[in-house]
Amino acid sequence: MDTFTQNSLQVESIRGTDTGKSTLLYEVPDAESILLFVGTPHKEMQAENNPFRCIVTENVADAQKVINQLQHIFKKVPAAIIYRFDSAYESALSEWNTYFKTHQFLCSIPFFVYTDKGFDEMKSLMGRHTFIDDIITQEAWQVLGNKIAIVSKVKRMRTFPVYRSSTLRTRLYTRRFYSNFLKRSLDVALAGGGLLMLSPVMLVIAALIRLESKGPIFYAAKRAGRNYRVFKFYKFRTMVPDADRQLDKIKHLNQYDGQTDGPVFIKVSNDPRVTKLGGFLRNTSLDEIPQLLNVLKGDMSLVGNRPLPLYEANTLTTDEWVERFLAPAGITGLWQVSKRGKKEMSVKERIDLDINYAHNRSLRYDMWLMASTPFALVQKDNV
Known part of the structure; x- marks a missing residue:
């Protein structure tokens, strides 16, 4: 995979035949937050004040490989996952749904669907796929840092009992x-x-x-x-x-x-x-x-x-x-x-x-x- 901005992480291509290499990422600096983007990146991600180091993959399978690399080699997880809406969204979101069911720890990662248009029409996706936290558009890049900060804390409360007592957690997140x-x-x-x-x-x-x-x-x-x-x-x-x-x-x-x-x-x-x-x-x-x-x-x-x-x-x-x-x-x-x-x-x-x-x-x-x-x-x- 090619680097698309000067702020991006360099990501080795994971397309095509398996070369036998176990490491897909060259380096992940500790000082940067990692944004995992699935699909064609948006030009607004190239802004100089972008606080994230962006990893871009073409499909869900590649994205899940990157998450595995980040976990086991660099002991990190993405600050957020953004899936760019496309014609194959049904199968892609089903793949993510299966993935999160088998990787409960990763359910605390904020997950957004990015779209260029048709925002209101896509709200039903959040009802069918509960791991989606929001549908975002181009305007979201200006507030993405704060949005991720809040959503990640909320999802940690849902995912890990240590953040809240079991009684309060039940009251907040179940039977609703x-x-x-x-x-x-x-x-x-x-x-x-x-x-x-x-x-x-x-x-x-x-x-x-x-x-x-x-x-x-x-x-x-x-x-x-x-x-x-x-x-x-x-x-x-x-x-x-x-x-x-x-x-x-x-x-x-x-x-x-x-x-x-x-x-x-x-x-x-x-x-x-x-x-x-x-x-x-x-x-x-x-x-x-x-x-x-x-x-x-x-x-x-x-x-x-x-x-x-x-x-x-x-x-x-x-x-x-x-x-x-x-x-x-x-x-x-x-x-x-x-x-x-x-x-x-x-x-x-x-x-x-x-x-x-x-x-x-x-x-x-x-x-x-x-x-x-x-x-x-x-x-x-x-x-």
Whole structure:
């Protein structure tokens, strides 16, 4: 196999007849993380700031040989495996499924399917092959390091009892099929019905936003949800059009404690960037109606932990905080019901609430949180 970037590992060809050589890799520097890519590599992998040393193989059999080499010669495993979707995906994924069943230790390696297009249509693959952690596209290369850090920790919790007591591990990762099925069914039914009923309200809000200020009607930005899955998050625009570029100017107003290291959240009381109509939409939570589209697409659930902006999610990749990403992203949740609109809140308190929900979530708990949400919708402070 040829080297495809200056950052790549040099990998000896393993195609064709067996030459009798037992070593396929020349050298694996300890300082680099290894990314195993199956298929034709993407040009974005050649970026100078790519933190990974990439091994590329043409097929699943070659990839499994490389994993064996890494284990037995260099005492390492890949930081992640990425399979590039192609026409032979059914047989390839079946090979991976059989492989992981016979190599339980390797089930903790993050596994992603890369595709150039058709992202939404491929979500069903994750249901049929549970070892797949996410379907990623070209945009994922920008956040791949943090995504791998979070997914690897989550998968270690699932795979190795040493990371969690057996009681908690059972509560977190088993007996969830029917609960998840009912939760998704409820999400689709309520989100679809909600969009139909609220469509006249949405049209009025869209017209008012357009009349008040220039700029887009909807605010769309990247957010990180369960397992650090990045998706486009929708809301009605409540701020001036260039609000994101003004973020540094208002950080001194942050209502969270002003620590400079560790997790970072930014929430501003009476944010000067919020328009008059935007303040009303936020205080009544009407700005969040478009998130029902995210629920229908499967990016979010009605109940879960709030999806985070990437600059916030990037600070939560440690073992201490990563558990908040075990839960699905949601429109409402424990934090909204118990703390929405309140200024007296620390970063630790916010994350502890997210982790608490991740550990205790159930369909019954979700129903209680949804029933409690209307009482938290109208807030006194513009945050």
